[in-house]
Amino acid sequence: MADNGNRKTELIDQLESGPWPSFVKEIKKAKETSPACDDLLGQLELSYNQKVGHWKHGGIVGVMGYGGGVIGRYSDVPEEFPAIAHFHTMRINMPSGWFYTSKSLRTLCDIWERHGSGLTNMHGSTGDIIFLGTKTAELEPTFAELTAAGFDLGGSGSCMRTPSACVGQARCEWASYDTMKICNEVTHEYQDELHRPPFPYKFKVKCSGCANDCVAAIARADLSIIGTWKDDIRQDDAAVAEYAAKGIDIQKDVCDLCPTKCMGWDGSKLTINNRECVHCMHCINVMPKALRPGKEKGAVFLLGAKAPILQGAQLSSVMVPFVPADEILETAKELISRVWDFWDEYGNNRERVGELIQRVGMANFLDAIGLDPIPEMISAPRDNPYIFFKEEEEE
Amino acid sequence: MADNGNRKTELIDQLESGPWPSFVKEIKKAKETSPACDDLLGQLELSYNQKVGHWKHGGIVGVMGYGGGVIGRYSDVPEEFPAIAHFHTMRINMPSGWFYTSKSLRTLCDIWERHGSGLTNMHGSTGDIIFLGTKTAELEPTFAELTAAGFDLGGSGSCMRTPSACVGQARCEWASYDTMKICNEVTHEYQDELHRPPFPYKFKVKCSGCANDCVAAIARADLSIIGTWKDDIRQDDAAVAEYAAKGIDIQKDVCDLCPTKCMGWDGSKLTINNRECVHCMHCINVMPKALRPGKEKGAVFLLGAKAPILQGAQLSSVMVPFVPADEILETAKELISRVWDFWDEYGNNRERVGELIQRVGMANFLDAIGLDPIPEMISAPRDNPYIFFKEEEEE
Amino acid sequence: MVDMSKRITDIGPPNYEQFLHPVIKKNYGQWKYHESLGPGLLCHTSESGDKIYSVRCASPRLLAIQSIRFFADLADKYCDGYLRFTSRNNVEFLTDKQDNIAPLKDELQKAGYPVGGTNNAISNIVHTQGWVHCHSAATDASGIVKCVMDALCDRFTSENLPAKLRISLACCLNMCGAVHCSDIAILGVHRKPPKVNQEQVPKVCEVPTLIASCPTGAIRPGTEGRVVDVVEEQCMYCGNCYTVCPAMPLNDPENDGISIWVGGKVSNARCAPKFSKLAIPFIPNEPPRWPKVVEAVVNIVEVYAKNAKKFERMGEWIERIGWPRFFELTGIEFTRYHIDDFKFAGTTYARSAQLRY
């Protein structure tokens, strides 16, 4: 099965079989151009044997003038696997929407063949192109070739991280704003913050064109920009009838699953009480030919999502319920600057914006960033009577 | 309008008009037999004038050998209102379900005419008969007359509080166990704990015969016993048809409002998927002649409800999902004894059982009282990965 | 002196059985169904075919013995001497004679005790002591109840709301009425930290207990000769320090007042029980008739009555339409105070893109 040369990798070889594409095969392919891959296989086999990883903790390496974009990585058994004694990754800022030409991909491959392991992640969880494994000395040359080819590093450390966007208006009929453009512009706007970690911790921005949220912005971006619309759902009755004829049970599959039950179906006519619609996308998802988001497009801005470390995972919460599509960039910049100002000054070390909001309380946070409290920001008002009344409110 | 003798009570006199029965009129009525009521009116007028209460903080008074049942109360303006310089309340344990004969009420009135203000609360929020206002010297004589007449004091302070029960099987067709009997038996079982505060804080028990919870047990009893059933809802199709004929929209008013949507209506036949029924009572409430709780009756035991002080208000949470009706008393005693043992030893001062459970964590609490964890105890499993694994579980 | 030898103790409450109407006793546990005979009037039918009629009237809860005797007389006249009180402090007269209902109802109404409170009505307001008897009160209890129910009495004597509507009142954060799960809760609140009586504190309180009593840690060992200090910004006026130590009064005529909470429920019918949520953070105390409180409660009731669907309790209605719409429809101002900042605050932020416009 496996052609593993001299090295014995009995355990991981078992990961070459089966219908799903095999990362072990990939590493073996990359051996063609990089001896490091052979040692990587060896160390991985060791990990599989011992049930424990064999990488040392971090290490600060990078390219000149940048504080991030490279993750230092060293083997803890370098004697055995000298070719991966250093095995740093480089994070390269992907193009918005992860679109490529074959040419641009080949350019990247060629650079990585010259300077690294030939292994990549397409893509990292934040969205970057990950060049997986190289030596310290190769960082700067790789970087030089990358920038010459028009690519730059992504983020790591306590900085603005590489923003990402769903495919949006490039190929999706539901995008209520131009996610890829906004993502690209935000990224370019904050190159300094992206490359030179200035914050208490990381800050992520993700752009989804509608409430389906295909980049999981609400779950993992400090600033989550999610497209929506304000006017009525556009409705094509003939197409509704077509779906009904084709076997969609409009009552059960559409109306009954609408979260606000604002849809009615009398067997021939679908009615939507748009005032009650919460723009969840379900009905549109089921019948894309018949229903479309309205024409008054824009986005919801939400803040604060993050993984569990430290105060538990959070989803982003609503800050601005609706920003018209043509004001998104401007609003994003304005909101970001206000949030950063406050976070910079009051955020604890390794405290994400969402944790800061919870720690100081949303009302205080709103004061700090100069937003008025509105009921859209909460799922329900407080149920406890422990109110800190402010002096000025008293008589 | 008001006949207020010499005393001027212009403000509170305004509370005699209007369609709702007036407590001011009541106090004035009681003046017939008690001069204290006149001073009470005076002090109340003062409060209405100054927008502030005029009672001093507490004061420990009581009857011999009891640690509770009396709330000491002293005017902070005794010079002005000497008749209410002392104005203690007595809490008298009501009969289960608040049932009386005219004779028993007259007995109570006569005692209170002789010894107190003649003012009562029928009833206090915990359920007691409240004798509202008397002097220290009158406590013991009142108590002697009460016990002679078959009444005893209720609870106050850090003790078992007066348990209460909904009308239950005495007049309600839905009671899945005999709430009044259980309430009475529990009360008698714990006379010592009720009269001699032994705990870190108060402990309340309330018994409702079904999930309608007409004594609000789940919101305000440390131990909430709520009736339910295990088998199928009893169904009378003819009666269903009658309700339908009379204008109940079975689909909309019943099936659509069933929380699990386990009911079906084809225009003539109602079907219930009883395995999915959560015993919420809604359908039965709407059609009491047509639907009845099943015959395998019993109760859910829940723990921990309380008002906000200190850790925020809590509702009780499920401890034992089903106890057959004939085992309720025994189970209550067993559960109470285990909970008290742990609370006595580990509860902080002024820490209710519900707060203790949250502080130590439910799993630890279950260990302590010897119950196995089951999924019925939670609304959902944890969503954070911060698990304290125990030694024995590891390999 | 009391003769200790004869002293009777720990007898507990009298057995309820002696107080049950014979028809109730006979049919105990055998009730089959009930019907409504109009506001305040219930008829329960037993498996045996027997029927018991209940006539429910309002009560101010604070009752003089004279009124209780009046009720006893009516019970004798119409109910063979049997009556009860409800968990919301109404009086229920119990009779097996249907013909007695009308005259009984008539006498009650004439005496000023409205008959009603059943089914989709506003029943009696569960409430607490207020200035009549408690040291802790940030507002009165009975007076506000009287004013609110004067305005809503028609909703007690009719049954035309979408569902039951339960109003409760507590005069301080101790919440003796357990108002936290009410369709509408009226809650007395302080808005100033305790004024420490430095001389009294060591005399009447245990200082460590006092310091430990504060949930926010606002009470600190005193500096500059003071026994304790209160960090004012950390105080949210819960009054727990006052409960454990009389030398920490919070009363303040101008800053005490009332908050209004909505959408709680206790029953498990349809949805699980719910806490009440903040609607209006503060209304000043305006004795004797509390016009702003009355207006606020009536407004919420009327907007609910007009907009909710059949069987929808206040909280179910609000959840259906969403809180933004609730504030819009009632005209209540949304403020920073509505946003939770206590323990579970994070769970109350709007963590979804589902929004109405």
Next chain:
Amino acid sequence: MVDMSKRITDIGPPNYEQFLHPVIKKNYGQWKYHESLGPGLLCHTSESGDKIYSVRCASPRLLAIQSIRFFADLADKYCDGYLRFTSRNNVEFLTDKQDNIAPLKDELQKAGYPVGGTNNAISNIVHTQGWVHCHSAATDASGIVKCVMDALCDRFTSENLPAKLRISLACCLNMCGAVHCSDIAILGVHRKPPKVNQEQVPKVCEVPTLIASCPTGAIRPGTEGRVVDVVEEQCMYCGNCYTVCPAMPLNDPENDGISIWVGGKVSNARCAPKFSKLAIPFIPNEPPRWPKVVEAVVNIVEVYAKNAKKFERMGEWIERIGWPRFFELTGIEFTRYHIDDFKFAGTTYARSAQLRY
């Protein structure tokens, strides 16, 4: 030495526009609707009538440049050189020529890249580094993904689930995959406190920062000559101390392993986004094929597939049937670990009498 004068920095990512297929560029923002042409195959139609076809294939994410070049070749052959990657690491080939779909699909499949992942399928598993590149990993990432997807590959190449099913994996509590809102999350966990390297700590770490890093306060200034002590009972193995200080390793071959979480979602469709909840607290690491993890995931998928209704995501299904039924149907044991004891624990207790029997 690098010539600093020529150094290019802060140029940011290349503009995406140059990478867009001409049909996409022309119809940018003009797409009208889409249709499914079978698993892995999408057709989007523009207002202009133009159509763009997408062919989506699986990827191991960890790709050698050789494979990327292979994709580039295919793009040249069938797609005028245009392709993209998806937010779940699949590859999407974009063409305006419908006839190219079949041969492209064919070549991909032959090369071992299944075509699918659209609609009600299981798409690629979002995952992280594991033993391939991270120091923090409590388990491997790519290996488990491979084993699980080998078993579920049919669910990728067909679209017969009730709804989309998203599986994610993170190899430690840092959760780089942001797996906390997945239909099924596979999460590496430690179960032993850090083993403090007392000599290293002062050399490589700031002790106050280290002490402050522990969310439970388990790290204390050391006694008896130690730099720091870890109160073992207070440690829940989050690894944050290790992140800030390499001298606090948590790795432990016998005690590291995997937990399984279910019922999360990200989209706002129908219901708000949901967190994943604990299903299985611990499964030991069993490389190379992790049979118990595979079995556990497949079991959950199959029980879901059999029982959920059309359009019901995992979490929606579980909420409909209730957690007790979920544990019953899947045969997963309910343990003390399922009961939350973190910050918001109180909000997860069953505070209602609504129960199934």
